[in-house]
Amino acid sequence: MSSKFDSLKDLAEAKISHFPLEKRAVIVSCSGGVDSTVLFAVFCEFLKAKIIFSLSLFHFNYGLRGDESDGDETFCRDLALGAGVPFLGSRATAEQRATRQGEGVQAWARRLRRDALMQLTSGESDFAENIVALAHHADDAAETVIMRLLRGTSLATMRGMAEWDGRWWRPWLGVSKGDILAAAGERGLLYREDSSNEKLDYARNVVRHKILPELLKLWPSGRQKILDLSEDAHTVSQYALGKALAECGMRLESQGGTGLSAVCIREALVALPESMAIAVLAHMAQSTSAGGWRQLSRANLLKVLGAANNGSGEQPRFVLEMSQGIFLEVTPAVVRAFSG
Numbered sequence: 647m648s649s650k651f652d653s654l655k656d657l658a659e660a661k662i663s664h665f666p667l668e669k670r671a672v673i674v675s676c677s678g679g680v681d682s683t684v685l686f687a688v689f690c691e692f693l694k695a696k697i698i699f700s701l702s703l704f705h706f707n708y709g710l711r712g713d714e715s716d717g718d719e720t721f722c723r724d725l726a727l728g729a730g731v732p733f734l735g736s737r738a739t740a741e742q743r744a745t746r747q748g749e750g751v752q753a754w755a756r757r758l759r760r761d762a763l764m765q766l767t768s769g770e771s772d773f774a775e776n777i778v779a780l781a782h783h784a785d786d787a788a789e790t791v792i793m794r795l796l797r798g799t800s801l802a803t804m805r806g807m808a809e810w811d812g813r814w815w816r817p818w819l820g821v822s823k824g825d826i827l828a829a830a831g832e833r834g835l836l837y838r839e840d841s842s843n844e845k846l847d848y849a850r851n852v853v854r855h856k857i858l859p860e861l862l863k864l865w866p867s868g869r870q871k872i873l874d875l876s877e878d879a880h881t882v883s884q885y886a887l888g889k890a891l892a893e894c895g896m897r898l899e900s901q902g903g904t905g906l907s908a909v910c911i912r913e914a915l916v917a918l919p920e921s922m923a924i925a926v927l928a929h930m931a932q933s934t935s936a937g938g939w940r941q942l943s944r945a946n947l948l949k950v951l952g953a954a955n956n957g958s959g960e961q962p963r964f965v966l967e968m969s970q971g972i973f974l975e976v977t978p979a980v981v982r983a984f985s986g
Contacts, residue, residue, distance in 0.1 A: 651829040655688045658817040659697060671700035671776045673734065675763065676725065678705070678718040678838035680830050681781035683725070685818070687835055689779060690729045702732040702773065704766065706759040709738050710751070711842065718838050734773070736762040752848055767813060782807055782816045785823040788872045789853045798944050801883035802925045805876040822869065887929060890922045898933060907984035908933045915981055916955050923951050930983035931972050942968050950974045954981055 662670060674689050676682040686703060693701045705722035707715050719735060726733035738758055766773050790806035809816050818826070830837060846852050861868050894910035901907050908930035915923050924947045931942055946968050953964035953976040964976040967986070975982045 649829070649832050650825050651684070651688075651832050654684065654818065654821060654825065654829050655691060657821065658688055659692065661817055662692070662697065665777075667699065668775075669777065670698040671773075672698050672779050673702045673704050673763075673767070673773060673776045674779045675704045675706075675759070675781070676722050677840070678721045678725075679840055679843075680835075680837045681783060681818075681823070681826050683835055683837040684826050684830050684833075685779060685781040686725060686729075687833065690731075693729075693731070700776070701729070702726070702734050702776070703729075704734040704736070704763060704778070706755075706762055707735065707737045708755050708758065709740075709743060710755075711840075714841060718840070721838050734766060736766075750848070752850060763814075776813070778814050780814060780816045781818065781826075783818045783821045783823055783826060784869055784873060785854070785858065787819050787876075788869045789850055789858060791872050791876045792853050792857065793849060800921060800925055800928070800944075801879040802887060802928065804883075805880040808880075820873075883925065886922065887925050890918055890926050891929065893918070894926055896926065896930060901984060905985045906934050907982055909980050909982045912954050912976065912979060912981050916951070920951065923954075924948065927951065927974060927981070927983070930981070931968050931974060934972060934983055934985045942972075947974075950976060950981070 672689055672692075674682065674686045676686050689698065689701055692698045703722060703726040705719055707719045709715050719737075723733045723735065736759075742758060763778055765771070767776055767778060768774055787805075787807045791804060794804055794806055807816060807819060809819050829835075842848075843851060844855070846855070858869075865871070891910075894914040896908060896910040898906045898908055910926065910930060915926060918926065924944065927947050927950055928942050946966060950964070950966055950968075953966075965973055967973050971985050973984055973986050975984065
């Protein structure tokens with residue numbers, strides 16, 4: 647009988663074996679927790695078997711838990727050292743911790759980690775062409791869907807997580823947390839426990855420890871049904887969004903070395919149903935160089951749409967900052983998203 651660890655390894659190997667050899671350079675993003683530690687162990691076996699030709703371990707130290715945070719970094723550094731692979735460490739600066747505004751701690755942490763990984767895998771970096779493997783699993787994905795539904799979302803953004811996102815790869819989105827814990831137990835893998843994951847101060851932890859377990863007691867197959875629904879919603883919304891973008895004449899323009907801006911025809915935008923127009927605005931904002939990872943407020947999108955509806959002459963220009971560094975502008979002729 648196949649072990650849990652072997653099943654997880656086989657799942658990732660079945661996918662990576664189809665990649666061209668030059669695409670099999672991988673950075674594992676590792677917090678030191680059980681999920682990413684097991685993922686790193688799997689990719690270490692791939693490296694030994696020459697299924698991949700390059701492996702590195704990335705860790706981000708947010709510095710929010712003092713010695714515990716430093717202990718996580720040391721643990722991950724030792725994992726990389728023991729495997730004989732490069733350790734790619736990054737740390738939040740005191741200024742970044744002091745200037746966090748308008749973001750929850752977890753959203754802030756995700757943004758810093760993603761920004762660091764994006765810098766690492768772009769430009770002239772030695773790791774520019776690497777795939778980034780992330781250990782998100784089915785429980786993470788289901789939690790995200792539940793949180794987005796309750797906070798307010800659209801069909802286009804309900805899913806939250808995709809297996810592929812650029813060079814970001816989540817091979818275990820169909821795997822439960824229980825299977826990963828079982829795999830760690832089989833191999834006797836050591837890992838770190840993040841004390842903040844148990845605190846109910848964060849919405850995700852409430853969903854993780856209280857809401858989702860109770861729902862799964864009532865409907866044991868509910869996790870997969872949540873994921874199936876989110877995937878169906880994504881497929882339908884992408885089809886509709888493609889048609890709406892074409893109707894609006896949405897196009898990308900260079901900002902002269904500072905990224906991209908997205909432009910659409912104002913009259914065509916306001917002719918769309920409200921929910922579809924909001925999806926177009928969100929897509930435009932996320933198409934800019936700064937917008938790929940940012941959460942956008944539905945209330946702010948509605949403000950921009952309201953300005954577009956009234957933008958035929960009375961108000962010549964309306965600009966709203968949607969998130970840090972992302973702006974939407976309404977003029978009588980066009981609506982534009984750009985990074986500032």
